[in-house]
Amino acid sequence: MASNSQNEHDRMEASASHQYFNWKLCILCQEHNNQPLQCPANSLRKDIGAGYSYVSENLKHFNDFNCLPFNIDIQLLDDGTGIGNTMLKNRASWHKSCRDKISNEKLERLRKRKIEDSTEFISAKYRRASLLKSTVSNCIFCNEPAGLDGLHRASTFELDFKVRNYAIEL
Template sequence: MKPSGSGYASLTEDLLQFKGLRHMPMELNVNRLDDGDGVEATLRTRRAQWHKKCRLNFNKKMFHQQSRAESALGQQSSTGTPTVHTRSAAAHRLPQSTEPICFFCNKPAGTADLHEAATKEIDKNVRRCATELGDTELLAKLSAGDMIAIEAKYHRNCLRALYNKITPAALKDENADRLHGIAFAELVVFMEDMHAHEDNAPVFKLSDMANLYKMKLEQLGATVTNRIHTTRLKDRLLTVLPDLRVHSQGRDTLLLFEKDIGPALKKACDHDSDAMHLVRAAQVVRR
């Protein structure tokens, strides 16, 4: 994402808020974003860019969720002194006789074995899922430290179930993008075929192209709930069809290929000429 000037300011504000929390939604050292003149100045100087999805991890909604989760955990374990979350401390936090439970379902092993978190990748993925799902209970558990340090144990099925909550949405978005790409490609082919026909000087009305694009999406099985954004569609067409030209006629936006402008105008003039001949003939008849 290419940010505007205000984008750097808002990101800096959000990052500095998260810096005050015990844990970030993802691995990020805010101090490394400051070359000495402040985070915002560094971002501007280096023309920083980011993914939209990553930016959502650091918005105000996520901050309030993480803040509430850490506050809730702090109230539960408040003893007047800060808790140091180390591997040894975690091992002795509960009585030795306490039966290990799953980090996700809070149930003991049962018939399924409990597995201990052994890689940072698990902790990273679980944090991402918890953040995207807005799972405050899971975020509260994670605020105690990384899963390796607190010696978290889990059922494989519970971890898989958490991942599956995210996967369908991701697949749905990916499939929607694919269908939109196919429909757009078919629209481009249609326009090129019309242009290639020697007897035609096609003039495309943008609203008609939007309706055709929507129809192709529906034929592919996509659900179209919103109106097709004609300006975006026009910009996409101009990008892939460099010879395409735009003309406004009243409230209509017309699209035609550069080579077809002359023939289209000639055809319009011929129609006008025919109309004038008919008018003159009618005048002669009236006399």
């Protein structure tokens, strides 16, 4: 039971102080659980830093999207030499399940979702008739009031995807 109280102490210390980061815990969730920690520094590969580069780049991208799946300040992972180098110096490790939350596949899905959100068109529930209701009474080209034939309508979409209606005199 002493290890449970130590783990609780580590978690409390990590969350209590903004400046404190416990490199002995999973760097992503800052928790200890039954899963073993993976440490790329213990790898037999020649490119030991590859795992750290992968995690650091994905953390940056998730952070840029404001979608980090963890409650961590990634600035604490950088001592000024870069996140990957800082992780290597501190022999950072993580749970496989935590690393999977920032995988390339999840990052690609996030990118697609953000692109779709930013280019989403007006829902199909809008009908042309509802889009053509206009309060414009002057021609957009000559700024003159409607003639005998009236004004013809056209609509365009703005970047913020609100519909603006324009009247065109022909």
